[in-house]
Amino acid sequence: xxxxxxxxxxxxxxxxxxxxxxxxxxxxxxxxxxxxxxxxxxxxxxxxxxxxxxxxxxxxxxxxxxxxxxxxxxxxxxxxxxxxxxxxxxxxxxxxxxxxxxxxxxxxxxxxxxxxxxxxxxxxxxxxxxxxxxxxxxxxxxxxxxxxxxxxxxxxxxxxxxxxxxxxxxxxxxxxxxxxxxxxxxxxxxxxxxxxxxxxxxxxxxxxxxxxxxxxxxxxxxxxxxxxxxxxxxxxxxxxxxxxxxxxxxxxxxxxxxxxxxxxxxxxxxxxxxxxxxxxxxxxxxxxxxxxxxxxx
Amino acid sequence: xxxxxxxxxxxxxxxxxxxxxxxxxxxxxxxxxxxxxxxxxxxxxxxxxxxxxxxxxxxxxxxxxxxxxxxxxxxxxxxxxxxxxxxxxxxxxxxxxxxxxxxxxxxxxxxxxxxxxxxxxxxxxxxxxxxxxxxxxxxxxxxxxxxxxxxxxxxxxxxxxxxxxxxxxxxxxxxxxxxxxxxxxxxxxxxxxxxxxxxxxxxxxxxxxxxxxxxxxxxxxxxxxxxxxxxxxxxxxxxxxxxxxxxxxxxxxxxxxxxxxxxxxxxxxxxxxxxxxxxxxxxxxxxxxxxxxxxxxxxxxxxxxxxxxxxxxxxxxxxxxxxx
Numbered sequence: 001x002x003x004x005x006x007x008x009x010x011x012x013x014x015x016x017x018x019x020x021x022x023x024x025x026x027x028x029x030x031x032x033x034x035x036x037x038x039x040x041x042x043x044x045x046x047x048x049x050x051x052x053x054x055x056x057x058x059x060x061x062x063x064x065x066x067x068x069x070x071x072x073x074x075x076x077x078x079x080x081x082x083x084x085x086x087x088x089x090x091x092x093x094x095x096x097x098x099x100x101x102x103x104x105x106x107x108x109x110x111x112x113x114x115x116x117x118x119x120x121x122x123x124x125x126x127x128x129x130x131x132x133x134x135x136x137x138x139x140x141x142x143x144x145x146x147x148x149x150x151x152x153x154x155x156x157x158x159x160x161x162x163x164x165x166x167x168x169x170x171x172x173x174x175x176x177x178x179x180x181x182x183x184x185x186x187x188x189x190x191x192x193x194x195x196x197x198x199x200x201x202x203x204x205x206x207x208x209x210x211x212x213x214x215x216x217x218x219x220x221x222x223x224x225x226x227x228x229x230x231x232x233x234x235x236x237x238x239x240x241x242x243x244x245x246x247x248x249x250x251x252x253x254x255x256x257x258x259x260x261x262x263x264x265x266x267x268x269x270x271x272x273x274x275x276x277x278x279x280x281x282x283x284x285x286x287x288x289x290x291x292x293x294x295x296x297x
Numbered sequence: 298x299x300x301x302x303x304x305x306x307x308x309x310x311x312x313x314x315x316x317x318x319x320x321x322x323x324x325x326x327x328x329x330x331x332x333x334x335x336x337x338x339x340x341x342x343x344x345x346x347x348x349x350x351x352x353x354x355x356x357x358x359x360x361x362x363x364x365x366x367x368x369x370x371x372x373x374x375x376x377x378x379x380x381x382x383x384x385x386x387x388x389x390x391x392x393x394x395x396x397x398x399x400x401x402x403x404x405x406x407x408x409x410x411x412x413x414x415x416x417x418x419x420x421x422x423x424x425x426x427x428x429x430x431x432x433x434x435x436x437x438x439x440x441x442x443x444x445x446x447x448x449x450x451x452x453x454x455x456x457x458x459x460x461x462x463x464x465x466x467x468x469x470x471x472x473x474x475x476x477x478x479x480x481x482x483x484x485x486x487x488x489x490x491x492x493x494x495x496x497x498x499x500x501x502x503x504x505x506x507x508x509x510x511x512x513x514x515x516x517x518x519x520x521x522x523x524x525x526x527x528x529x530x531x532x533x534x535x536x537x538x539x540x541x542x543x544x545x546x547x548x549x550x551x552x553x554x555x556x557x558x559x560x561x562x563x564x565x566x567x568x569x570x571x572x573x574x575x576x577x578x579x580x581x582x583x584x585x586x587x588x589x590x591x592x593x594x595x596x597x598x599x600x601x602x603x604x605x606x607x608x609x610x611x612x613x614x615x616x617x618x619x620x621x
Contacts (some may be wrong), residue, residue, distance in 0.1 A: 128312075128315060132316045132319045132323070135320075135549060135598065136594075137552060137553030139557060143571050143575050144328055144584070144587050145327070147579075148327070148328050148329075149331060151576075162327070227444055231560070233572070234572075254465075265450070268447065272444075273438060276441060
């Protein structure tokens with residue numbers, strides 16, 4: 001997450017090679033793109049092809065171990081193919097996480113922009129509210145939402161949105177305020193541009209790299225949140241395939257079929273790792289001041 | 298206590314109060330704005346109008362919202378939040394009882410993760426600098442990416458199912474049997490502390506590496522200290538502020554994680570209470586537990602902010618200058 005960025009690279013000679021490698025992709029960006037590409041590719045593929053019908057039940061093959069002919073990862077307690085479940089689960093994880101991230105980034109960034117340009121009194125009120133919002137853990141928001149709505153993907157998405165909006169706003173407020181003090185903003189005012197024009201045409205482009213990096217980290221947190229919510233039973237409901245729900249089902253079969261809980265967990269890890277690395281990589285790639293951190297894994 | 302300290306504490310206390318009011322209004326309002334009629338949330342949308350009306354009467358839901366809000370806040374002060382609609386238990390009493398296991402998990406993980414971070418971070422800074430840096434970075438990335446509940450499941454499989462060293466779940470109250478209680482908490486605490494330890498290890502390591510080139514290390518060595526002990530004492534002091542800051546920030550996610558981990562290890566804490574209440578649409582229980590957890594986090598932030606102000610007057614002055 002954001003705090004990891006201050007860990008400094010100590011490899012000697014980094015500064016010397018920085019200029020030469022400026023246009024190269026950092027290792028973390030390459031790895032991130034590969035892992036995210038893998039997860040997105042599998043999710044897209046699941047719309048057109050899966051080894052079996054996602055809801056197909058084959059009781060005779062129930063609880064097959066991995067490596068069973070026809071079922072490379074094995075089957076669950078009613079004989080559903082685990083590869084198929086994982087592929088469709090990728091779709092569900094990405095759907096929840098991406099919808100929630102996009103909506104909250106748009107609303108949160110807008111709040112951040114308007115707050116940065118608002119009168120100091122309003123700034124301090126909004127900042128205080130945003131700080132409280134950031135302090136409320138996402139799971140708590142989700143449990144409150146699930147009480148009001150029915151458990152399901154919608155509850156997950158709404159919960160993650162409400163959780164993320166203050167985070168996105170707080171990330172945007174500081175940089176937006178900084179850009180507003182720059183000379184060219186004053187020049188734009190002098191030229192007769194309105195506040196809205198300046199916010200969206202001058203400030204937004206200048207904080208866009210921060211917003212993009214934040215979005216990438218949020219995709220990762222969104223996937224973790226979706227999995228956790230489905231695991232405790234307030235996210236995706238049967239028959240929707242979800243990595244978290246697969247783990248919930250595997251929990252009760254832990255001594256019978258331990259392999260069932262290995263694969264969904266690895267899938268979550270790969271997806272989260274991918275989006276986190278993508279965020280780290282984009283951070284060093286998009287921000288020239290941080291180019292010296294390229295050596296970081 | 299001088300006047301500056303007093304001013305600092307009262308300013309932070311005011312912040313705490315305002316945050317608590319905003320937070321309680323958000324929790325209270327969110328449920329009603331999204332869920333609509335609380336009586337229909339509990340009884341289901343197809344409930345008979347008479348039954349809904351009777352329930353509204355019973356729970357005081359026909360009063361204006363602000364009366365309900367203040368009655369709820371007052372309930373925290375008097376220790377009377379009413380009884381659970383479906384469970385029949387005293388809500389305030391249950392929250393107090395369930396608070397123990399959850400806070401043991403969260404604070405236990407906080408301390409364990411700090412201990413892991415200090416040991417691993419220090420070791421990796423002092424030995425084999427070439428590859429441990431990469432190893433710590435990779436471990437940190439993996440630590441963040443592994444869901445704590447999955448780590449819990451894997452630990453149960455290896456250490457409870459295969460090896461039988463620890464119980465797979467359940468909870469023994471600390472006062473009843475301290476040894477058995479700690480024994481049953483080892484796996485959940487380890488599962489919960491992995492990702493926060495991974496993040497903090499990077500900070501300890503880089504703080505240690507930062508002090509290595511400083512002149513005061515040479516001075517300490519000239520006075521007869523070994524390089525190792527000089528780096529460890531100065532490095533740990535250097536690392537303490539970032540580690541404490543991150544720990545305060547992590548408390549929220551540790552508490553949230555504890556709520557989930559309780560479901561892996563069947564620990565009767567606030568998470569189990571909350572989940573049963575969510576499924577039973579117990580609005581009063583849900584909003585009360587949510588507010589209690591929020592208050593723990595806000596009070597911790599208050600303590601941290603006061604501590605910073607006292608440790609480093611520059612931070613307090615900067616905040617007083619309107620930084621917020």
